[in-house]
Amino acid sequence: MLANLVVLTLQHVTLEVNQTDIERSVEFWELLGFERVEPPAALAETFVWMEHAGTQIHLERNRSPAVPPHGHAAVVVEDFDRTVERLRKAGFEVTPGREHWGAPRAKAVAPGGHVVELMAAPPRPDV
Numbered sequence: 001m002l003a004n005l006v007v008l009t010l011q012h013v014t015l016e017v018n019q020t021d022i023e024r025s026v027e028f029w030e031l032l033g034f035e036r037v038e039p040p041a042a043l044a045e046t047f048v049w050m051e052h053a054g055t056q057i058h059l060e061r062n063r064s065p066a067v068p069p070h071g072h073a074a075v076v077v078e079d080f081d082r083t084v085e086r087l088r089k090a091g092f093e094v095t096p097g098r099e100h101w102g103a104p105r106a107k108a109v110a111p112g113g114h115v116v117e118l119m120a121a122p123p124r125p126d127v
Contacts, residue, residue: 012056013073014047016065021111022048025059028110031086032075032118067113074117080104083118094118 017025026036026048034050034057048059057073077083087094087108097105103121110116 010055012049012058014058014060015073015110015112015114016062016067017059017112017114018063018065019061022059022061024111026050027090028087028092028108028116029057029059031090031092032077032083032116065112072107072115072117074119076119076122080106080118080120084108087118 015025029050030036032052034052037049037051037056038044039047039049039058046061048061050057050059081104084094084106093109094106097107097117099105101121101123103119105120106118108116108118
């Protein structure tokens with residue numbers, strides 16, 4: 001029975017962020033093309049929501065945020081080189097990654113230490 005059920009989309013990911021890093025986090029995600037959207041009133045005190053094309057990043061205000069040492073979000077960006085340049089100009093750390101499937105990749109560090117992988121293209125199914 002359950003084998004017939006499928007996920008339609010990944011709708012959001014929540015990242016814990018110290019209150020002092022919230023506005024800089026908003027700037028980071030805006031540079032990646034996300035826009036700030038209003039969460040429901042019952043959540044607005046705790047969360048800042050960012051959205052792009054139906055996918056959301058929920059920034060959770062947290063006094064002791066957990067940042068996974070290896071876990072990360074990954075985004076495919078429209079203009080890889082320009083995106084990397086914009087992030088660096090804004091003072092964000094970006095390091096090149098290996099091209100496992102023949103497309104440029106990099107790791108950017110968002111405020112509070114969350115790693116976000118930037119990809120020029122997603123992995124091909126044949127790789």
